[in-house]
Amino acid sequence: MSTTTTDTPRTERAPRPRLLHGLNWLVVRQHRAALLSLLGATVLGSIWLVYERSRMKDVLASAGSGRELMNFDSDGVALVISALGALPLLLAVFIGAPLIAGDQEQGTAQLVTTQSVTRLRWVTTKIAWVYGAVLVTGAVLSAVFTWWWKPDRSVFSYDWSSGSIFDSTGPVLPALCLFLTAAGITIGVLVRRLLPAMATTLFFAWALGVFWDEMIVNLAPTRTLVYPLNADMPAQLDESMEVDRWIGSADGQLYGWGLCAEPTEKASDACIEKHGIVNNVYEYLGFDQMPAMQWTGAGILLAGTVVLTAFVLWRVSRRPL
Numbered sequence: 001m002s003t004t005t006t007d008t009p010r011t012e013r014a015p016r017p018r019l020l021h022g023l024n025w026l027v028v029r030q031h032r033a034a035l036l037s038l039l040g041a042t043v044l045g046s047i048w049l050v051y052e053r054s055r056m057k058d059v060l061a062s063a064g065s066g067r068e069l070m071n072f073d074s075d076g077v078a079l080v081i082s083a084l085g086a087l088p089l090l091l092a093v094f095i096g097a098p099l100i101a102g103d104q105e106q107g108t109a110q111l112v113t114t115q116s117v118t119r120l121r122w123v124t125t126k127i128a129w130v131y132g133a134v135l136v137t138g139a140v141l142s143a144v145f146t147w148w149w150k151p152d153r154s155v156f157s158y159d160w161s162s163g164s165i166f167d168s169t170g171p172v173l174p175a176l177c178l179f180l181t182a183a184g185i186t187i188g189v190l191v192r193r194l195l196p197a198m199a200t201t202l203f204f205a206w207a208l209g210v211f212w213d214e215m216i217v218n219l220a221p222t223r224t225l226v227y228p229l230n231a232d233m234p235a236q237l238d239e240s241m242e243v244d245r246w247i248g249s250a251d252g253q254l255y256g257w258g259l260c261a262e263p264t265e266k267a268s269d270a271c272i273e274k275h276g277i278v279n280n281v282y283e284y285l286g287f288d289q290m291p292a293m294q295w296t297g298a299g300i301l302l303a304g305t306v307v308l309t310a311f312v313l314w315r316v317s318r319r320p321l
Helices: 022-030 031-068 075-106 108-113 118-148 173-190 192-220 265-275 286-316
Strands: 224-227 241-249 254-256 277-285
Touching: 022 118, 031 075, 031 118, 031 277, 075 118, 075 173, 075 192, 118 173, 118 286, 173 192, 173 286, 224 254, 265 277
Parallel strands: none
Antiparallel strands: 224 277, 241 254, 241 277
């Protein structure tokens, strides 16, 4: 008696193809929380900006012809500008500083680099993903805020030359985000401990903010306008950034603005006559110079990003993590 056995072929579910493979998949999985946070900040931040813009448009529409006299200020606008100003610092402290310092402290760096992946390739992949996400976040939020601010800038209580506007529009915001993230990564590589690296990055970002505010005025050549002493300020200075001002005599001699600030009008007139003062001399930067100033500043920041990144890659290729 013979028996026949029939082998039923087993059907196995084919693995789903992955969009990412190898080291890219490992890096994205390791930093998925940070990358998803950046994605969320981009999407939710854009929605928030659009909402605040629509609120402002409604207020301006209800004001009608009186909108030109308005100085729109609200808690929403102030919060938006504060959040955009804090974004580069937050990226530096919570994304840049822990990127490699956290792996050094936890031993992940030694584990990964003992496999078939070189230190340089591993760090390069991590930096590329983080830079890409940071750049997208900064560029999208800057573009949306610029779209909101520029047409209605006359009703904002913030001048274009203030750091809160200058740093949050155009190419400056993404460039600041990249530079401070690069600074955080560099500090993390040097300090090698997570919390000290984050604290040092926080201090560095604060110091850079102070320095950057002083740098703005040096990003373009200033202009000088001379107009009669008792005349109204010319309309072309309405959106200007004042750098300095003097009073001048007919022969071109300049004096400090407060030279003839006497306690009485008679004494002031006597001072003006004594020195032959006939003109106001106003040194300024015009609103039309803002794009060039922003691209110059962004170029400086991007150059700094390249230098810091090159240093990090050089260091990790020469020394163990």
